Amino acid sequence: xTTASLESSHPSADKRLKMLDATMKRHQYQQDALIEILHxxxxxxxxxxxxxxxxxxxxxxxxxxxxxxxxxxxxxxSLAPQGVHSCIVCTGTACYxxxxxxxxxxxxxxxxxxxxETTANHQLSLLTARCLGACGIAPAVxxxxxxxxxxxxxxxxxxxQGWLQHGTD
Ligand code: FES
Numbered sequence: 001x002t003t004a005s006l007e008s009s010h011p012s013a014d015k016r017l018k019m020l021d022a023t024m025k026r027h028q029y030q031q032d033a034l035i036e037i038l039h040x041x042x043x044x045x046x047x048x049x050x051x052x053x054x055x056x057x058x059x060x061x062x063x064x065x066x067x068x069x070x071x072x073x074x075x076x077x078s079l080a081p082q083g084v085h086s087c088i089v090c091t092g093t094a095c096y097x098x099x100x101x102x103x104x105x106x107x108x109x110x111x112x113x114x115x116x117e118t119t120a121n122h123q124l125s126l127l128t129a130r131c132l133g134a135c136g137i138a139p140a141v142x143x144x145x146x147x148x149x150x151x152x153x154x155x156x157x158x159x160x161q162g163w164l165q166h167g168t169d
Contacts, residue, residue: 015133046088046127081125082118092131106153
């Protein structure tokens with residue numbers, strides 16, 4: 001059910017679900033570990049999308065209402081990027097070494113926002129994640145749910161600039 005929809009919305013280069021599963025396993029699917037698991041999920045995905053919350057609820061055998069309750073209670077969790085489009089720059093070690101900071105700085109410059117913010121025209125939310133499980137193609141960036149590797153500050157800016165301009169039409 002939700003696993004399939006999570007997997008189908010991401011290409012095979014995306015190992016985030018596997019990494020999330022490994023985290024839940026490490027915590028032995030304990031319901032007490034919900035906050036840690038939500039943390040990990042947000043670290044991997046940048047924000048907690050609906051399917052992700054349902055999936056975690058299912059795996060921990062918790063009512064979805066409980067998981068939503070916790071996710072909405074804590075300010076450090078965000079349930080959705082506020083913008084029409086989202087750009088998640090991986091700042092994990094492998095991507096950092098290959099220039100993730102320069103990518104992030106460049107997007108911040110062209111979009112006039114900082115990581116974690118959304119542009120005034122609501123076209124773009126810029127987020128960061130720590131390791132998408134795509135280290136082999138570092139530096140990796142997720143554009144609207146699609147992971148692309150071997151990115152450069154220029155390629156990422158070209159991608160988001162189209163979105164930013166679209167908002168000014
Ligand atoms: S550190 Fe970026 S994908 Fe692993």
